Amino acid sequence: MYVVGLILAINFLNSHYQAIHTVTHKFRIHFATMKIALAQLNFLIGDFENNTLKIKNYIRKANDAQADLVVFSELCIPGYPSGDFLEFDHFIQRCQASVQSLAAECQGITAIIGCPVANPNPRGKLLFNAAIVLHDSKIHSVVHKTLLPNYDVFDEHRYFEPNTVFHTIDLPYGRLAITICEDLWSVGDHALYTLVPMGELIKQQPDIIINIAASPFHYRQSGRRREVFSRNAAKYSLPLISVNQVGGQAELLFDGESMVFDSAGRLVGELDRFHEDFKIFDTTQLREVQSKEQPSDAALIHDALVMGIRDYFSKMGFNKSILGLSGGIDSALVLALAAQALGAENVMSLLLPSEFSTQHSMDDALDMLSRLGTPHEVIEIKEPYQSFLSELTPYFSHLPFDITEENLQARIRAVTLMAFANKFGCILLNTSNKSEASVGYGTLYGDMCGGLSVLGDVYKTQVYDLANYINRNKEIIPQNIIRKPPSAELRPNQKDTDSLPEYEILDKILFEYIENSRGPDQIISMGFDYHVVLKVLRMVNINEWKRYQTPPILRVSSKAFGPGRRMPLVTKYLCQ
Amino acid sequence: MYVVGLILAINFLNSHYQAIHTVTHKFRIHFATMKIALAQLNFLIGDFENNTLKIKNYIRKANDAQADLVVFSELCIPGYPSGDFLEFDHFIQRCQASVQSLAAECQGITAIIGCPVANPNPRGKLLFNAAIVLHDSKIHSVVHKTLLPNYDVFDEHRYFEPNTVFHTIDLPYGRLAITICEDLWSVGDHALYTLVPMGELIKQQPDIIINIAASPFHYRQSGRRREVFSRNAAKYSLPLISVNQVGGQAELLFDGESMVFDSAGRLVGELDRFHEDFKIFDTTQLREVQSKEQPSDAALIHDALVMGIRDYFSKMGFNKSILGLSGGIDSALVLALAAQALGAENVMSLLLPSEFSTQHSMDDALDMLSRLGTPHEVIEIKEPYQSFLSELTPYFSHLPFDITEENLQARIRAVTLMAFANKFGCILLNTSNKSEASVGYGTLYGDMCGGLSVLGDVYKTQVYDLANYINRNKEIIPQNIIRKPPSAELRPNQKDTDSLPEYEILDKILFEYIENSRGPDQIISMGFDYHVVLKVLRMVNINEWKRYQTPPILRVSSKAFGPGRRMPLVTKYLCQ
DSSP: OHHHHHHHHTHHHHHHHHHHHHHTTTTOOSSOOOEEEEEEOOOOTTOHHHHHHHHHHHHHHHHHTTOSEEEOOTTTTTOSOOGGGGGOHHHHHHHHHHHHHHHTTOSSSEEEEEEEEEOOSSSSOSEEEEEEEEETTEEEEEEEOOOOOOSTTOOGGGTBOOOOOOOOEEETTEEEEEEEGGGGOOOTTOOSOSOOHHHHHGGGOOSEEEEEEOOBOOTTHHHHHHHHHHHHHHHHTOOEEEEEOEEEETTEEEEBOOEEEOTTSOEEEEOOBSSOEEEEEEGGGOOOOOOOOOOOHHHHHHHHHHHHHHHHHHHHTOOOEEEEOOSSHHHHHHHHHHHHHHOGGGEEEEEOOOTTOOHHHHHHHHHHHHHHTOOEEEOOOHHHHHHHHHHHHHHHTTSOOOHHHHHHHHHHHHHHHHHHHHHHTOEEEEOOOHHHHHHTOSOTTTTTOOSEESSTTSOHHHHHHHHHHHTSSSOOSOHHHHHSOOOOOSSTTOOGGGTSOOHHHHHHHHHHHHTSOOOHHHHHHTTOOHHHHHHHHHHHHHTHHHHHTSOOBOOOSSSOSSTTOOOOSSOOTTOO | OHHHHHHHHTHHHHHHHHHHHHHTTTTOOSSOOOEEEEEEOOOOTTOHHHHHHHHHHHHHHHHHTTOSEEEOOTTTTTOSOOGGGGGOHHHHHHHHHHHHHHHTTOSSSEEEEEEEEEOOSSSSOSEEEEEEEEETTEEEEEEEOOOOOOSTTOOGGGTBOOOOOOOOEEETTEEEEEEEGGGGOOOTTOOSOSOOHHHHHGGGOOSEEEEEEOOBOOTTHHHHHHHHHHHHHHHHTOOEEEEEOEEEETTEEEEBOOEEEOTTSOEEEEOOBSSOEEEEEEGGGOOOOOOOOOOOHHHHHHHHHHHHHHHHHHHHTOOOEEEEOOSSHHHHHHHHHHHHHHOGGGEEEEEOOOTTOOHHHHHHHHHHHHHHTOOEEEOOOHHHHHHHHHHHHHHHTTSOOOHHHHHHHHHHHHHHHHHHHHHHTOEEEEOOOHHHHHHTOSOTTTTTOOSEESSTTSOHHHHHHHHHHHTSSSOOSOHHHHHSOOOOOSSTTOOGGGTSOOHHHHHHHHHHHHTSOOOHHHHHHTTOOHHHHHHHHHHHHHTHHHHHTSOOBOOOSSSOSBTTBOOOSSOOTTOO
């Protein structure tokens, strides 16, 4: 039923597609001159009405500017990543209806849009990840993605059949080699794939390489992406145009940074980072540009997080946030980022002191609030804490104060924050950092609560870099907060280093284990202490169950906790 | 570094493997007679020491019984699924060391074990999912998996390169066609794959088909599996032996049910369900057996859940559980299942009445506790509830009682349960059912808490079936609990049907949407009310953020919430 329904439903795509195969190479023109528009846009997954309208408007804008071609990003019709919605006929039918309505717009202009299409072969996965070429008010041709990433956050083999047939696309103004994202990454030492799509397409002598992408941000990705595109352009001696999606999709952040390279592999144009952008390039007038200075890691992460918060809220239909402000650096940083993303008036802070909270933490928190002018309330948690203790005394009285009472404080804070969030329609921002999340230094259903984790992919040492970056022009986060030793303040005189190695050491070990997938032997051989390494790796592994229940984490590194890191919950590996 | 290290590390596998290719077909014997042992075992992921020891003991046991061959399950060395541990050199090296030590055991007997091995090709994924044949104290040959499942809970393209070379394995007693799990599933209308591995292997005239598997349970899987194996045996006119993993791996449950078929496709032997088992078959003495009567769905789900609880606790190193007993059917059922899995003395119930709790709920809960003889405490949540209300009054006093106060009660219960769990070293059992989880009828950080969700893949209507199944011999769950209308008891006279359709309708719509991936148009065309369908689908989609933070759910259906269902958190699809 499913297969048949799907194939019938988008049969129109295949009939066009097969028809076009027979006319390929008909309009061959050498030394093409083209005016190409790059539309780098932010889509909401499954919002067919608005995604289609947005694309339509940019087709018109490009047409008005007399562009020959306007290029949109990978899977722009449904938005990327659409996940298992791709398994629904109804969802694919909605995609198809959007393509139909967009085709009608393409009079006097060509558009390349990203969309899933049916696989006509009765065997294999039901869909291809496709670039659809709209021209003369109809579907001119369809190109399927060849290299399907299936690592980290990517699951494309789950939905798509890989392409095995290679054809360039002839248009009146030139011959296009259309590739989809990963298709250009089979270069150099990136040896995941046995096929090289451009190695096939180049045989048909295209005039230009087009790449449509949904390539997510991490703070080292921008440089890699430039290098890959530049190498492709130079290797095949062809200009190259890449259009990437922009915007936050829950934890996945897309930086855009669409680019144009000349046939020597020189950067000749780039679009904005972290914002929608639209630019037109004439292939006869490509001049090398001085790339904007590459921002620092902290600057990139800062901009990514601000975009991530903003888009999570706006796409969820919320504008108000709440957080617990402790006087420590993590919540201070989240407050600053949220205020920038949502506006100061939309970030409510609750100060929730217990008997173990220090006066200096309160003072520091209040100092920061007065600088930002964001709303806040101070609510002591003493009374609920005492009421729980007296409720529990009959059962616990013979037992010493332990982690139970520490967790209790953190959970009472969470209950209070969630009561505010429920009553006033806010989303609670989680303030845990990646170092804590790694080693399980946090209370489940306590400080690990929240609708969105802002810093869950930012190590503690990077938290300091970000705080300093935020203070680059004026002191927003008080120096007191940055300077004092970190503490959860859940028992008297507690310091993070009571139970954890210094963050300078901890973060390096975590980075080697998490981002670089290095095992204990390799990390120890880098000069770290044997016992510390084993202890840290053990803490990471035995706390998988806690991370299983944490909020979505804005992804800024090459390996974030969440859907990109899939570890067994129950294991004995490195747990002893 | 990574690639080179890995290839050097298990180079020994490849050299053996290539050597054996040259001697294939040397010992060809027709009409083979073999004595084959099936070892259906329960492994702990990454517990190399104990997994290896267990395999070693069963090799000896088979050898003592003069078996020619002993067969273990897919990826038994590291345990399945090992997830991203497969990306660690160190983890693969541990696998390799286990294989080496097991080879030494294989004197006078052959063993087939499942293990990841390096891909010698410098392009493509780094590993193959392999069956390793140990014989004459060394690695005799290696077979790679061809069809890599990458749907639902499966991610095999993430780690493995698919096999493209087909060779049978010659041993003194016969020629084996070794396949790995999915390799036999490319039959009939299951058209996910373009290759048919047995179609290649049959050309080499094998004497028997061996299938090693890690095929997880769901309540309709058993019948499908039998049919697939039977069809393969009959189609190729060969006896077929399948060995499946057994045991719970966090949410994934493996039922074992290893089987033997004769060359007419008749079942001639089967191993136990949900338990380790070991049996020896002589291929000259295969006689059709009457398969045990197929249990009811409720019986299968019951046994799977009991195994899942038992293994989650034992593999985590815990034996004590705690749960909140409300007097409703969900928590009553979890109590009964946990008592069976862990022993009555290891299941602590807390009764946590609020002002909205009814006396009959308390009475029913106490009635059940007296039948089971499990420990319990009664703790009123009135005092903490009042203390939160008085804490919040300054901010909420002008606003009406709403979902905030309902959630507050659920969260105070969770805080109390977690305090007990922390203080006494128990794991909190979550009692939410799949109907509630689907539509978001539950409080995040309240009744949605827990280390393990027992019923998160069991619809409410199935909860009743399970309760009746548990009562089949004597009344363990009081009829009062089964008969009364469901209520969360968070405000006066509340009933589930105040905000939800009748469960009989709700569950059918949910099943079509979740298990069958049917869209609104298809579900409505089945006769369900237009508005109800759209309301239910909307509720499912807008509550993805809640499910993101729920505990691991024991998987008993073909589509459970958790890693097998990957939906965008932020979407507009079917949300209006």
